[in-house]
Amino acid sequence: MTLYEKIKAIHPDLVNQDFETVITLQNDSDGRGDYIAKWEHPTLAQPTQEQLDAVEAGS
Amino acid sequence: MSFIGNVPAESYSPVVKDTFSGNGSTTDFTLSIPATTNSVEVLVENVQQEPTSAYTIAGTTLSFTAAPTSGTNNIYVIHRGPAVQQVVPPAGVALSPSTVTATGDISTEGDLKVEVASGGIYTITGTDTSSNRTLTLPDEAGTVLTSASALLTPNFCVESGSQSISAATATKVQFGTEIWDTAGAFDSSTNYRFTVPSGQGGNYLLYARLHIDNVTDQNYGEIHWYINGSNLEKNRARSSQSLTQQWVRFDSQLGVSLSAGDYVEVYGYASGGGSLAFNFGQFFGYKLG
Numbered sequence: 001m002t003l004y005e006k007i008k009a010i011h012p013d014l015v016n017q018d019f020e021t022v023i024t025l026q027n028d029s030d031g032r033g034d035y036i037a038k039w040e041h042p043t044l045a046q047p048t049q050e051q052l053d054a055v056e057a058g059s
Numbered sequence: 060m061s062f063i064g065n066v067p068a069e070s071y072s073p074v075v076k077d078t079f080s081g082n083g084s085t086t087d088f089t090l091s092i093p094a095t096t097n098s099v100e101v102l103v104e105n106v107q108q109e110p111t112s113a114y115t116i117a118g119t120t121l122s123f124t125a126a127p128t129s130g131t132n133n134i135y136v137i138h139r140g141p142a143v144q145q146v147v148p149p150a151g152v153a154l155s156p157s158t159v160t161a162t163g164d165i166s167t168e169g170d171l172k173v174e175v176a177s178g179g180i181y182t183i184t185g186t187d188t189s190s191n192r193t194l195t196l197p198d199e200a201g202t203v204l205t206s207a208s209a210l211l212t213p214n215f216c217v218e219s220g221s222q223s224i225s226a227a228t229a230t231k232v233q234f235g236t237e238i239w240d241t242a243g244a245f246d247s248s249t250n251y252r253f254t255v256p257s258g259q260g261g262n263y264l265l266y267a268r269l270h271i272d273n274v275t276d277q278n279y280g281e282i283h284w285y286i287n288g289s290n291l292e293k294n295r296a297r298s299s300q301s302l303t304q305q306w307v308r309f310d311s312q313l314g315v316s317l318s319a320g321d322y323v324e325v326y327g328y329a330s331g332g333g334s335l336a337f338n339f340g341q342f343f344g345y346k347l348g
Contacts, residue, residue, distance in 0.1 A: 002225035002226065002228070003225060003228065004225050004226050004227040004228055005225075005226075016227065016278070016330045016331065019227040019330070020281075020330075024229060024290070025225070025227055025228040025229065026228065026229045026230070026326075027224065027225065027228050027229070027230040027231065028231050029222075029230060029231040029232075029233050029251060030231075030249075030250075034225050034228050034230075037229075
């Protein structure tokens with residue numbers, strides 16, 4: 001399950017444009033994987049690591 | 060009458076004349092060649108002047124004891140001293156002066172050849188044309204051109220292979236295959252970035268092409284340029300997925316002014332799809348100046 005899929009599971013209302021403007025998911029191809037480089041969504045809070053882990057555990 | 064020895068070169072001894080205009084105050088005038096006081100005839104308003112009492116000469120400086128009157132070309136000096144001999148060497152005779160100084164243009168109908176200390180000969184030549192061409196060097200200090208191949212350098216070209224990515228995640232493209240890299244400025248093994256070498260700051264033109272597999276309907280792919288780790292959001296290039304294929308392939312060019320040590324990376328992005336993967340990527344760039 002990718003970081004994008006976990007975030008979409010937590011915030012189903014997010015749309016493509018959100019990930020182009022107020023949210024940036026990034027992967028620097030350095031072995032660390034995907035991460036949240038920017039979260040500036042005006043109403044939805046950035047998921048915590050616990051929330052992200054819970055989504056994966058529940059999938 | 061026959062003789063033993065080399066045939067004397069043709070020569071002639073032109074009489075040199077200098078002309079000046081008096082203004083009623085100037086006493087010193089500069090001759091075109093050195094002379095002595097008694098080796099010239101000096102006339103003012105066509106009246107010959109007496110050496111020493113009316114004028115003296117030291118080197119190329121003609122000094123009147125009283126300023127000549129105003130007039131256009133009313134002073135002239137005829138050099139009667141030792142001949143100024145010019146020799147026209149016969150064709151085919153090699154001259155070997157240690158230095159040559161010319162006050163005018165140097166013209167040749169042949170090639171201009173320069174032999175360097177190690178013996179090699181540089182030849183300045185051109186294509187066969189009846190039109191005149193001019194080579195003008197820039198007005199810059201130091202060495203302005205070290206090699207024709209120095210133009211548009213440094214430059215590089217790298218490619219990428221298959222690389223899995225996540226949707227909606229800007230992912231650095233792993234350009235791991237160097238096609239060429241003139242300055243060793245591209246890191247194709249760890250950071251996948253071009254770093255401007257020392258002394259090579261300037262204006263650069265960069266190009267990136269990307270193919271993304273399995274981009275599903277209504278989604279799109281993008282190329283993101285990163286300079287020193289920052290996303291140049293205004294320079295993104297996008298390609299929308301069509302209904303007849305499950306991939307996008309597109310390119311982007313970026314003109315940018317970079318300083319030594321700046322680094323450039325290319326990230327790819329797909330808004331959605333399944334088993335997304337980069338493929339067939341290419342990234343090249345060169346310094347414009």
